Amino acid sequence: MAEPVVIWGAGAIGGTIGAYLARAGQEVLFVDVVPEHVAEIAAGRLRIEGPVDSFTTGGPAVTPDRVTGRHKRILLAVKAHHTEAATHALAPFLAEDGMVVSCQNGLNELVIADIVGRERTIGAFVNFGADYIEPGRILFGNRAAVVVGELDGSTTPRLRDLHEQLRVFEPDAVLSDNVFGYLWGKAGYGAILKSSALDNQSIADFIANPARRATIVALVREVLAVAAAEQVDVLGFNGFDPAGFLRGDDAAIAASMAKMEAFNRGSAKSHSGIWRDLAVRKRQSDVAAQLAPVRAAARRHGLPSAMMDRLVKLITEIEAGRRDIGPASADALGDAMKERV
Numbered sequence: 179m180a181e182p183v184v185i186w187g188a189g190a191i192g193g194t195i196g197a198y199l200a201r202a203g204q205e206v207l208f209v210d211v212v213p214e215h216v217a218e219i220a221a222g223r224l225r226i227e228g229p230v231d232s233f234t235t236g237g238p239a240v241t242p243d244r245v246t247g248r249h250k251r252i253l254l255a256v257k258a259h260h261t262e263a264a265t266h267a268l269a270p271f272l273a274e275d276g277m278v279v280s281c282q283n284g285l286n287e288l289v290i291a292d293i294v295g296r297e298r299t300i301g302a303f304v305n306f307g308a309d310y311i312e313p314g315r316i317l318f319g320n321r322a323a324v325v326v327g328e329l330d331g332s333t334t335p336r337l338r339d340l341h342e343q344l345r346v347f348e349p350d351a352v353l354s355d356n357v358f359g360y361l362w363g364k365a366g367y368g369a370i371l372k373s374s375a376l377d378n379q380s381i382a383d384f385i386a387n388p389a390r391r392a393t394i395v396a397l398v399r400e401v402l403a404v405a406a407a408e409q410v411d412v413l414g415f416n417g418f419d420p421a422g423f424l425r426g427d428d429a430a431i432a433a434s435m436a437k438m439e440a441f442n443r444g445s446a447k448s449h450s451g452i453w454r455d456l457a458v459r460k461r462q463s464d465v466a467a468q469l470a471p472v473r474a475a476a477r478r479h480g481l482p483s484a485m486m487d488r489l490v491k492l493i494t495e496i497e498a499g500r501r502d503i504g505p506a507s508a509d510a511l512g513d514a515m516k517e518r519v
């Protein structure tokens with residue numbers, strides 16, 4: 179029997195990728211902590227819906243306590259604040275020569291590598307949009323960048339195999355020698371998504387809102403300054419132009435903002451996953467966990483992190499029920515910028 183690929187965390191991202199692989203006839207084992215969702219997948223009722231595609235599939239699916247065997251390829255797709263626990267849980271089931279592929283937002287590769295070893299960790303960057311609707315139902319909102327890369331930038335046979343496999347899901351998937359360039363790029367672009375969760379506007383409307391422009395630029399530049407200090411060659415994607423932001427080039431930034439707005443208008447996923455956690459699912463988001471390594475690096479380099487610090491504080495207040503989502507919260511992030519100067 180073929181070696182199955184394990185999808186650990188079969189929600190919006192893991193469920194979508196796994197559904198494509200299963201539909202293509204590949205051996206997939208879905209693992210998730212939500213028993214009702216696991217039951218639907220195991221019963222062959224994993225439904226992908228939305229403008230991109232519409233199909234129902236399924237396959238073997240279990241909760242983590244029912245996993246057996248040792249597996250060569252585990253795609254990890256849990257939120258950043260669940261990375262450490264999930265990696266500890268999967269480690270006993272990872273083959274000695276196996277790999278964990280982080281299909282996540284954030285610099286989770288660093289956490290995973292600490293637990294299973296750098297040589298068993300592969301980096302990935304995903305920017306497509308998906309929403310977990312209910313057990314067995316996922317909205318696939320839009321296609322977007324998918325990238326894989328070894329942490330040291332090398333091109334290995336296992337990376338080529340993984341890349342080929344992911345092309346079943348995203349034909350334009352990229353094999354990169356600079357996956358950290360994309361991950362830091364997503365940290366910059368992701369800062370916009372995070373700040374958009376302070377308000378109820380869609381991502382596209384938030385980006386287009388002139389009242390948010392200066393705050394977005396200051397926040398993105400703060401993140402990218404840290405990437406530069408870390409000597410990362412940050413890469414762009416789907417309209418995001420990190421070089422333009424870093425240079426403080428107004429024309430390039432305006433062009434990038436227009437492209438990012440258009441890109442997000444084309445998605446059926448109108449709001450960020452973070453907004454969805456806060457406003458719809460009423461639960462903790464992974465904002466603090468995603469920004470933790472960026473803020474730590476800022477401290478190491480003696481760089482400012484006032485915008486990121488304020489963003490985390492505001493989101494934490496929303497999570498605790500001490501603050502509402504709305505324009506006043508987005509304004510409060512702008513205040514951090516004004517206080518800085």
Ligand SMILES: NC(=O)C1=CN([C@@H]2O[C@H](COP(=O)(O)OP(=O)(O)OC[C@H]3O[C@@H](n4cnc5c(N)ncnc54)[C@H](OP(=O)(O)O)[C@@H]3O)[C@@H](O)[C@H]2O)C=CC1
Pocket residue numbers: 186187188189190191192209210211212215242255256257258260263264267281282283284304305306307308309310447451464
């Ligand atoms: N959704 C999107 O459009 C995008 C998401 N991302 C990133 O992809 C990653 C996955 O996000 P997304 O798919 O949206 O999240 P979801 O919440 O939709 O899916 C994650 C799933 O993993 C489950 N889970 C949590 N802990 C564990 C565990 N220890 N073992 C197994 N399963 C677990 C969750 O259960 P429970 O819900 O109970 O926690 C949930 O079912 C995140 O890093 C996110 O930032 C990146 C690009 C786009």
Ligand SMILES: CC(C)(CO)C(=O)C(=O)O
Pocket residue numbers: 283305306307308322371381447449450451452
């Ligand atoms: C908005 C999106 C899908 C990136 O395009 C994202 O990364 C998120 O919601 O966390």
